[in-house]
Amino acid sequence: xxxxxxxxxxxxxxxxxxxxxxxxxxxxxxxxxxxxxxxxxxxxxxxxxxxxxxxxxxxxxxxxxxxxxxxxxxxxxxxxxxxxxxxxxxxxxxxxxxxxxxxxxxxxxxxxxxxxxxxxxxxxxxxxxxxxxxxxxxxxxxxxxxxxxxxxxxxxxxxxxxxxxxxxxxxxxxxxxxxxxxxxxxxxxxxxxxxxxxxxxxxxxxxxxxxxxxxxxxxxxxxxxxxxxxxxxxxxxxxxxxxxxxxxxxxxxxxxxxxxxxxxxxxxxxxxxxxxxxxxxxxxxxxxxxxxxxxxxxxxxxxxxxxxxxxxxxxxxxxxxxxxxxxxxxxxxxxxxxxxxxxxxxxxxxxxxxxxxxxxxxxxxxxxxxxxxxxxx
Amino acid sequence: xxxxxxxxxxxxxxxxxxxxxxxxxxxxxxxxxxxxxxxxxxxxxxxxxxxxxxxxxxxxxxxxxxxxxxxxxxxx
Numbered sequence: 384x385x386x387x388x389x390x391x392x393x394x395x396x397x398x399x400x401x402x403x404x405x406x407x408x409x410x411x412x413x414x415x416x417x418x419x420x421x422x423x424x425x426x427x428x429x430x431x432x433x434x435x436x437x438x439x440x441x442x443x444x445x446x447x448x449x450x451x452x453x454x455x456x457x458x459x460x461x462x463x464x465x466x467x468x469x470x471x472x473x474x475x476x477x478x479x480x481x482x483x484x485x486x487x488x489x490x491x492x493x494x495x496x497x498x499x500x501x502x503x504x505x506x507x508x509x510x511x512x513x514x515x516x517x518x519x520x521x522x523x524x525x526x527x528x529x530x531x532x533x534x535x536x537x538x539x540x541x542x543x544x545x546x547x548x549x550x551x552x553x554x555x556x557x558x559x560x561x562x563x564x565x566x567x568x569x570x571x572x573x574x575x576x577x578x579x580x581x582x583x584x585x586x587x588x589x590x591x592x593x594x595x596x597x598x599x600x601x602x603x604x605x606x607x608x609x610x611x612x613x614x615x616x617x618x619x620x621x622x623x624x625x626x627x628x629x630x631x632x633x634x635x636x637x638x639x640x641x642x643x644x645x646x647x648x649x650x651x652x653x654x655x656x657x658x659x660x661x662x663x664x665x666x667x668x669x670x671x672x673x674x675x676x677x678x679x680x681x682x683x684x685x686x687x688x689x690x691x692x693x694x695x696x697x698x699x700x701x702x703x704x705x706x707x708x709x710x711x712x713x714x715x716x717x718x719x720x721x722x723x724x725x726x727x728x729x730x731x732x733x734x735x736x737x738x739x740x741x742x743x744x745x746x747x748x749x750x751x752x753x754x755x756x757x758x759x760x
Numbered sequence: 761x762x763x764x765x766x767x768x769x770x771x772x773x774x775x776x777x778x779x780x781x782x783x784x785x786x787x788x789x790x791x792x793x794x795x796x797x798x799x800x801x802x803x804x805x806x807x808x809x810x811x812x813x814x815x816x817x818x819x820x821x822x823x824x825x826x827x828x829x830x831x832x833x834x835x836x
Contacts, residue, residue: 537786572778600813
């Protein structure tokens with residue numbers, strides 16, 4: 384059996400390692416062939432970008448060589464897919480190679496798309512790539528006071544990022560001794576300050592306590608850099624001296640080019656994680672169109688379900704369980720406190736007050752991530 | 761009329777039905793009709809409220825076997 388994984392981010396890497404362990408005898412005997420195709424020879428710990436933007440991580444801490452994270456037995460090629468030929472169970476790559484498969488898993492991820500909002504890319508700071516996070520860090524270091532506006536696009540990767548960057552900026556300016564010279568103003572696309580209602584109910588009084596103002600139903604329409612104003616689809620506008628954005632995201636271009644899904648997001652069965660209409664094509668992480676958080680945690684739990692199911696297909700001929708939609712997201716609430724939200728398709732989250740202990744757990748996870756990627760944690 | 765595009769947000773806590781709708785509206789042409797399926801009662805108020813603010817058309821809301829069906833037409 385040939386199992387092909389396209390994408391070497393969190394979801395693809397955990398899935399590959401999970402399968403390599405579960406199917407070790409079959410891989411060793413040659414009954415199962417595990418292949419991963421990726422666009423990069425490096426693996427980035429994307430949640431670290433938030434810390435890089437405020438000067439609490441360095442770029443070197445974000446990366447490992449992808450090959451070093453993979454179990455022996457996984458054939459790894461830095462050779463991105465150019466064409467998905469799903470009717471013939473094969474893909475073609477940038478180098479011109481063709482890879483056939485019996486089972487395909489697509490985990491190509493998502494990318495920020497600030498260009499969809501006029502003026503946003505030119506006038507806002509963000510932290511979704513190393514380059515943009517470094518630039519934001521430098522901009523913050525030179526910022527001496529004024530009105531900071533946080534503006535959020537839809538859909539976006541990491542639903543906690545808007546709250547986290549706001550809380551972290553609050554402490555960042557306190558630490559620099561200029562909080563009294565900074566107005567922090569938070570905007571959010573729907574009628575409360577976070578998509579998760581219990582999180583919004585907890586965060587709003589926290590914002591009040593910290594002197595962070597906020598407005599809801601604010602979907603960016605355009606940024607007028609000359610007048611330092613961001614305007615919303617709802618008719619609102621926010622004046623800024625520094626605009627920080629969590630931009631809207633799209634799936635990868637290759638998904639759109641191959642007609643696999645609008646916006647680069649592939650229609651996916653939320654329980655089976657199969658691509659609609661394709662029983663041997665699985666989709667995980669940000670690449671799906673499932674109405675679930677675009678987050679590393681989502682990809683992690685999906686990869687575990689798929690590892691179990693694909694191994695079962697190889698051994699028993701059928702998958703053994705439906706995915707439950709589990710998500711576990713840390714929420715950094717500043718420099719030294721954090722909480723978390725855990726939920727699945729059936730059970731809403733019930734976030735607890737932030738503590739130092741959870742913050743230190745998150746700090747530890749920033750290092751333990753590499754064990755997660757290896758499929759150990 | 762083309763068939764309505766279903767936005768199945770049943771059981772979606774995050775990002776939730778309204779955020780799903782906002783994201784999906786960006787991917788369809790003006791004039792397209794979408795129908796959000798939600799198990800969150802709040803959607804029956806939140807979604808029409810947002811549509812009125814932004815200027816998209818709210819076609820109908822109905823409750824069927826515990827699922828809210830909220831139909832929308834993209835106007836701009």
